[in-house]
Amino acid sequence: MEIEIATIGGYQEVGRNMTAVRAGDDIVVFDMGLNLSQVLIHDDVRTEQMHSLDLIDMGAIPDDRVMSELEGDVKAIVPTHGHLDHIGAIGKLAHRYDAPIVGSPFTIELVRQEIEDESKFDVDNELIKMEGGETMEIGDEVDMEFVHVTHSIVGAVSPVLHTPEGAVIYGLDKRIDHNPVLEDPFDMERFRELGDEGVFAYIEDCTNAGRKGRTPSESLAREHLRDTLKSFEDYTGGIVATTFSSHVSRVSSLVEFAKEIGRKPILLGRSMEKYTNTARDLGYPIPDDLEIYGHRRSRERAFKRIMNEGKGNFLPVVTGHQGEPRAMLTRMARDETPFKFDEGDKVVFSARVIPEPTNEGQRYAAEKLLKMQGARIYDEIHVSGHLREEGHYQMLDAVRPDNIIPAHQSLSGIAPYVDLAESKGYTVGEDLHISRNGNIVQLNE
Numbered sequence: 071m072e073i074e075i076a077t078i079g080g081y082q083e084v085g086r087n088m089t090a091v092r093a094g095d096d097i098v099v100f101d102m103g104l105n106l107s108q109v110l111i112h113d114d115v116r117t118e119q120m121h122s123l124d125l126i127d128m129g130a131i132p133d134d135r136v137m138s139e140l141e142g143d144v145k146a147i148v149p150t151h152g153h154l155d156h157i158g159a160i161g162k163l164a165h166r167y168d169a170p171i172v173g174s175p176f177t178i179e180l181v182r183q184e185i186e187d188e189s190k191f192d193v194d195n196e197l198i199k200m201e202g203g204e205t206m207e208i209g210d211e212v213d214m215e216f217v218h219v220t221h222s223i224v225g226a227v228s229p230v231l232h233t234p235e236g237a238v239i240y241g242l243d244k245r246i247d248h249n250p251v252l253e254d255p256f257d258m259e260r261f262r263e264l265g266d267e268g269v270f271a272y273i274e275d276c277t278n279a280g281r282k283g284r285t286p287s288e289s290l291a292r293e294h295l296r297d298t299l300k301s302f303e304d305y306t307g308g309i310v311a312t313t314f315s316s317h318v319s320r321v322s323s324l325v326e327f328a329k330e331i332g333r334k335p336i337l338l339g340r341s342m343e344k345y346t347n348t349a350r351d352l353g354y355p356i357p358d359d360l361e362i363y364g365h366r367r368s369r370e371r372a373f374k375r376i377m378n379e380g381k382g383n384f385l386p387v388v389t390g391h392q393g394e395p396r397a398m399l400t401r402m403a404r405d406e407t408p409f410k411f412d413e414g415d416k417v418v419f420s421a422r423v424i425p426e427p428t429n430e431g432q433r434y435a436a437e438k439l440l441k442m443q444g445a446r447i448y449d450e451i452h453v454s455g456h457l458r459e460e461g462h463y464q465m466l467d468a469v470r471p472d473n474i475i476p477a478h479q480s481l482s483g484i485a486p487y488v489d490l491a492e493s494k495g496y497t498v499g500e501d502l503h504i505s506r507n508g509n510i511v512q513l514n515e
């Protein structure tokens with residue numbers, strides 16, 4: 071059976087991921103992501119109202135025109151998890167394909183909201199929920215399985231196409247976490263089994279391939295967070311925490327530890343509301359009485375209550391960990407909310423600065439403004455969601471693929487992974503395929 075892999079987006083950058091695999095006459099599209107930095111660089115761009123071709127020209131969404139070169143039918147669109155660089159272009163591209171969107175329940179719920187927010191196109195693809203461990207039929211000779219993986223958002227999977235040539239694993243994004251928070255451990259056993267059964271091709275997440283060692287477990291970030299908040303137990307002033315609002319496990323840890331130090335957690339910000347309510351609706355253990363305020367008026371009221379009843383009684387968990395200009399923490403730093411910092415108040419960043427000039431500049435500014443108001447900064451209480459070098463080594467040992475396609479990085483970001491794969495006996499141009507956006511990798515005739 072002919073196997074071709076169209077490397078559509080995310081092969082020259084971190085962002086706008088999209089890959090299509092053709093196995094015989096059947097095509098499956100993995101991810102349709104947005105490169106948010108290409109949007110934010112322009113002032114006042116409203117992507118909801120923009121046309122796909124304009125967004126493609128901006129480099130914001132994948133240029134899927136290469137799809138016309140693949141001969142076959144698209145049978146499914148498969149987002150691996152709910153991060154925007156994997157689902158953020160679905161509203162702009164999915165309607166062009168007559169195929170269902172298949173993902174884990176949490177991912178599909180976020181996709182549904184993404185489609186509702188889209189105002190330029192009508193996206194009416196069927197939405198199908200499938201859990202890790204489950205399999206569906208794609209064509210006469212092709213099935214798709216979801217393997218449960220761990221990442222910095224719940225409900226992440228690695229989809230596997232079972233073809234007569236062997237398995238094709240789409241391995242974006244993951245870290246090997248044996249002790250995660252709120253969900254099952256990484257399914258290493260299944261990857262080993264797949265390796266034993268024969269893996270024809272493996273598409274890998276190279277985001278952190280250049281970092282040495284292994285990525286620690288979310289349970290480590292959780293203990294770091296607990297330790298930090300415990301150290302404030304006797305502090306009676308203001309404490310504010312910020313993290314990725316999509317990182318439900320981390321938000322849930324913050325809520326738990328707020329209570330341990332005798333404070334009432336209050337979640338503030340539109341995206342905090344979106345992700346936390348979605349998780350709660352799907353049965354993740356978010357307390358029913360947790361206070362979450364997304365809209366401006368309700369946030370203002372909550373801030374006023376915090377100031378009236380005493381900052382020492384509360385732990386506001388807010389958006390703005392990257393210093394995003396319109397996020398809550400940045401507004402608080404600019405003194406645009408009723409919340410007032412006093413000398414010595416604590417600000418906890420349970421996040422790492424995404425190494426990108428726009429983020430770095432915005433985060434620097436936000437931190438500076440907070441410090442000018444007397445706040446003390448507790449930074450980098452975080453672990454990454456992506457494999458580092460030793461995680462990649464372990465995955466190659468387990469999966470032993472015939473072919474490797476590195477993804478999710480620029481050319482320089484892929485280089486450390488290429489070095490590792492070469493040390494494991496792979497050869498560039500033979501079984502190690504370095505691609506660029508818009509190419510088709512032909513794996514057999």
Ligand SMILES: [Zn+2]
Nearest residue numbers: 151153221243
């Ligand atoms: Zn991700």
